Amino acid sequence: MTNHDEAAVVRPLTLAWVGRQLEAGERVLGAEALHGGITAEMRRLTIGARGGGTRELVLRTFVDVExxxxxxxxxxxxxxxxxxxxxxxxxxxxxxxxxxxxxxxSLLMTHLAGRPVLGDKGLEARVPLLARQLVAIHALRPAERPPGYTTLTTADTIVIPKGADAGAWAAAIDVIRGPAPSCEGRFLHRDFHPGNVLFDVPPPGPAGPRITGVVDWTATSWEPADLDVAHCSTNLSLLHGPEWGLRFSEAYGEAGGVQAADPSGRLYWRVRDALAFSEEVHLVSQPWREAGRAELTTRFVEERLDAYVTALMDAPSEPRGLCKGKRE
Incomplete structure (x- = not known):
């Protein structure tokens, strides 16, 4: 077996396990480390068949993850x-x-064509696709529901960026001190953002981009759709600017998605997700730089986070109420 770098080497017991999952006559020919994740080691494996053909699988490995x-x-x-x-x-x-x-x-899965697209170019065409894809995910009704949503973020764990709008952040923190709105549950990805969506982007022409896959389903949950919408909105704000985070929520509604009926209910989930990012800006920004967005330094992303939180708190809202329906 060949490897492209040291990070691509598959450990002996894992390699033997992978071999037992293959079809008769197949073997692992090579491995390539896939970069961009935060918690898992990802490797693309080239599998050779007895007749000379090949296919690809992806190996996810969690090392020292609780x-x-x-x-x-x-x-x-x-x-x-x-x-x-x-x-x-x-x-x-x-x-x-x-x-x-x-x-x-470890988990072994098939490989999908396409790649994450994190650049600004073509974003206007990709945002509606992201929204429609998320609506389709939320429409699923599994026979057995995944666990509910949990969070470790509290008003006391927020890290206010240096130079941030103190008034806006104080108001945002006050929002999450209150109880979460009661909303109807949906099947959630819970880490839906551009880095976990694969696109086929053709050369300039009439054919636009299309989504070829959604990956990283390790946090699937059953809770309000607003959680997924808020998470993608925060990521878009940090990657491309606050206006795109605000735009995604609109695009989700235009695609038929249902969010909290009360604007202040929607605000709660957006604010909670944005504030959670304050604790790990350095972790989320590093993979983006590795993917080619060198300008997204920790400081630059903190400034965008501050701008997004300020934009959320400046938006008009009503007294917080309940969603239509009930949490399931």
Whole structure:
């Protein structure tokens, strides 16, 4: 087996486990490290068949991650659910959520064509596609619902960026001190953002971009759709500017998505997600720089986060109320 760099090397027990999942006559020919993730090691494996053909699989490995078993179990369940639904996702090959056979908890899945697109060019065409894809995900009704949403972010854990609008941040923190709005539950990806969506972007011409896959289903949950909308909005704000975070919520509604009926209910989820990013700006910005967005330094992203929080708090809202329906 060949490897392109040291990070691509598959550990011996894991390699043996992968080999047991292959078809007769197949073997692993090579591995390539995939960059861009925060918590997992990702490798693309080239699989050779006896007749000379090849195919590709993707290996996800969690090393020293506390909730690895839960995350991989959620992803395995989600990939099984998504088969045949029309939502483009990898196919599940095998999973070892507890690391019983591999050195560390691992999941093996099919490889999808396409790539994440994080640049500003063509964003206006991609945002409606992202919104329509998220609406399709939220329309799924699994026989067995995934666990509910949890958060570790509190009013006391927020890290206010240096030079931020103190008034806007104080008001935003006050928003999450109150109880969460009660809303109808939906099947959520829970980490839906441009880095987890694969696109086929053709050369300039009449054919526009299309989504070829949605990846990283380790945080699937059952809670209000606003959680996913808010998370993608924050990512778009930090990648491209606050106006795009605000625009995504509109695009989701235009695509048929249902959010909290009360504007202040929607504000709660947007603010909660944005404030959660304050604790890990350096973690989320590093993969973006590695992907070619060198200008997205930690400081630059902090300034965009401040601008987004300020924009959210400047938007008109009504007294906080309940969504239509109930949380399930």
């Amino acid at each position: 909730d690895a078993r839960d995350g991989l179990s959620r992803e395995a369940g989600a990939l099984a659910l998504l088969t045949g639904t029309g939502v483009p996702a990898p196919g599940l090959v095998a999973v070892d959520p507890a690391g019983a056979h591999c050195e560390y908890p």
